[in-house]
Amino acid sequence: MGAFEELVARHRDKLYARAFSMMRNEEEAIDLSQEAWVKGWQRLSQFQGESSFGTWMTRIVINLCLDQLRKQKRQRSESIEAMEEESGGVERQMPVITVNPTAGLERTELRQRIDKALSQLSHEHRTVIVLHEFEEMEYKEIAKTMGCSIGTVMSRLFYARRKMAALLVDLKKQE
């Protein structure tokens, strides 16, 4: 178990960060990353080495986060706002943003703004951004992971990006 402890120490920050990016809640992110490590230990014999150990563990924590988000969604009552969010809502009619809202920003500032904008997205939109932009998954893989169609992934990613663009412009205006 000593070797496993070393692996936990090496990858624990990355796993926690991924859980936090999806859940936006520190406590839940700690619990889910802990659960992922327990599952990782139990399934260690299934690790084939097709991807890196870090990637394999990240997939485990992503699946746990998605399960948790599904549970939370079932508990939430469906509001009109949530339905609009799913189908695109105002982003459908939003005019195209012609200026680059992140041009000329320092790295730290850019990172903070992106984080702030991401926190304002719905879980569905944020998840698809995280999986596509940060985990670099293809549409097909995202659809499989999220248990939805490729069309839904494309639509969610489109609205998520458009909303991100609008949020980044708003943050620029607030300077």
Added chain:
Amino acid sequence: MDMESQLKLQAFLDGELPESEAREVANLVARDKEAAALLAELRNTRQALAGFETVLPLPESREVFWSKVQREIERQEARQPAEAHRPSLLAQWRRFIISAGAIAAVILVALIGVGPLGSGPSSTEAESAMADPGAFTYRDYSAQATLVWLSYPAENEIADGDTPDTLQ
């Protein structure tokens, strides 16, 4: 621009279109300003996100976090053997069938025994019931007593012999 075209534009940006469709979209972008502007917006957002994820360190020390993980692993491992020793559904079903068979054998033996007892033979008799080879009957007509031995495997032998189907 319709929704399908917008999504195709995005798929073009992400390199998810087959070559023939990618050429079509490239032509559309070249002649349609609205398409070109939307593509630029989507590209800017994608570029802004690439490599700019906030990486937060786990707000617990290595020791504390590991001790929690280790404790949970040990707790779950301690729970698993107990679950593994629980008899499987097959073992439970076999146990039920054997019990039912034994009861049926006793009833059968009792029914068969009514005839000879009524005719009053005084000798003793040992026999295997036809319905169940696992049952052996000893009958003493003078004492009007019938004993039935059931030679079935013990429950723990059955359970041990089965492969647990609940162990994960």
